[in-house]
Amino acid sequence: MPAEDFAPINSEWLEKAGNLWTTPFVDKPSERVIVDPILLSHAATLFKKTPKYFWENPDEAARMVCQACELYDITPVGHYLWADYWGLDYGAEIKIQETSPPAITKYPIKTPEDIDNFEVKSPEELKEGPTFREHFKALDTVLEEYPQMFAPITQLAGPMEVATNWAGIEDVFMWMITEPELIDKLVYKAADHMVNACKVTAEKYGANVMITGSVVASGDLLEREQIKRFSYKPECKAVKDVIKAGAGPGVYYHLCGNHTNSFDMWKNAPMTPFTVVQIGNDGKNVFPAGKLVEHFGDRCTCFGVVDTKLIDRGTPRQVYDQTAEQLQAGKDSPRGFIIGGSCECPTFAPPANVHAMVKAAKDYGKYEKF
Template identity: 25%
Template sequence: MVMNALERALTTINLQLPDRVPVDLHSFALAARHSGRPFGEFFHSADLMAEAQIGLWRRFGHDVILLENGTTATAEALGCKVVYPDDAPAKVTEPALNRLSDVGKLRMCNPEKDATLPVLLRTTRLVKNQIGREVFVMGRADQGPFSLAAMLRGINNFLMDLAYGREKENIHQLLDFATEAVIRLALAQLEAGAHATSIGDSLAGPSLISREMYLEYAYPYEKRVVETVKKAGGLIALHICGDTTLIVDKMVETGAQIVEIDERTDLATAKRHAQGRCCLLGQVSPTALSHESAEMITHLAQKTIETAAGGGGLILGPGCAMASDTPDENVHALVQAAKTYGVYHS
């Protein structure tokens, strides 16, 4: 039976066999470029963001639309200073917390009022209302607790705090605070109509911290977010940047229904841990998508499908966010690879 994009994605996430492997595009920067507007203007307009994402879907025919505006939305809503370049995603220029001991002075955000969070939620509502019966809509809840805490404190400062370990009570208070902010946005995305939400705990991987630090400072807080979303009846994805081979077992154990796999992670290991427990999303290289030929993208996508699609539980997609200059022919190649090599035969 031929499924539509929504049916295909839901079947895969429920660990059943769809007609073929579904495809996700992590395309917020690509959508901004296609809009023709300055990125700063684009990321402050729900109408522009929704129009561009729907336009990409009509152009490429992918199955999952991941809605976000970068990695700084919640950090800005909590007091970080953020700049919006005309041709690149926003970035934090000043943390909200100069002294870890001042963590109790931080003010919790309201997703319906603060910074660009209302823009994200309105984008979700617009896309869901227009095409949500046909395509799977994932409203991202921005950063995971560890990464958000690092942005609030300043990444280098936070890593030094962890290394010295002198203020563990304040560190965990900051992580508790960040977790509550993440949960608020995640639940708001579901209330806005998203079929699922997701978090990118981009800084929590072995590229920056040890497995032991991950288990103490990241995993329990990610798990709390996941459990809260699931208790509310929602679906959630978890992404961590870099080579997560050493912690992918724990990423699966958070209970997230979707685990997003970076290109550097050993996919066979991830599949072994995820089989029958969660759906994997990935892991075609965003760098290759931006710079290699369409033939290479087809090869990488086919390899991903061969490694991880067996028995179901794979959404084909980039291993992280796609660059704004990703050529159309490579996106078409990614989607076509699922149609050519990702078909399940009964």
């Protein structure tokens, strides 16, 4: 769908939504907490397009996301990204799938010897590579057609996530046990890559929002000391180096999955005034917003979560009630609060469930102290 096929965005809505979104960062009072369901391919379903179409057409994907933001009355920012970024730049092969994001089918690192010989791409090489070529199509579309909804994002996740886009997760986990020094080398190479990628975005747009965090390195898969060694420490180095290089200022820690045994270490991670921390689960339950605010509220903006399984399979009332509970516990966090899904909005989630989150924010998300 070209730009002319979409209705114009309502300027009054956009101004109001922009104020809601930026309140935590600019200390400008607004009405309520903003909702960010992390829309990606779900937006395509609203326009009768497939996830495959979404991932194959980054410019149109960006338009659909921006339009969906107005439809749902949520964070007005255009997104285009997926989990398995950066493999193509290093020789991986990917498969574009009909109903889910692209997935790597062949990895560039196959043996322990490959890790020693593996070289991180320079910013100049990454800039001309396949990942940024598609990523910039989306970002440039937002900048040109929806400039008030533009954020210069670099999608990275953490060093373990980048590492498992270079070598299969089974190999990485096996070497972590049999030859952990190899994985030390790999995750610090991943950290260097993260810095170089952020430099590219910052050079092109004058700023950068670094999406990082810990997805693979969660308590469901790793012990605390493994998370600290292979995820937390190299990630902290990467974030510090990004900030030193002037490739910030945005830092979004997306800690997906269960972080019961490791969430506290992230309290000391490097942060800027434009930092958001989101934690998915505390055991089998969503991470309590009150607990998030207690440990992180004095350092950053807290992103409270609603269970994505509930958004996908629950009733609107269930989604509404959990959103309301999280809002009441977290909305007056000292540096601001956002509410959204614990991860990407499920592709085929009922629109009524996304709407239920927004309705709860309007009913229970009004600022009282912040």
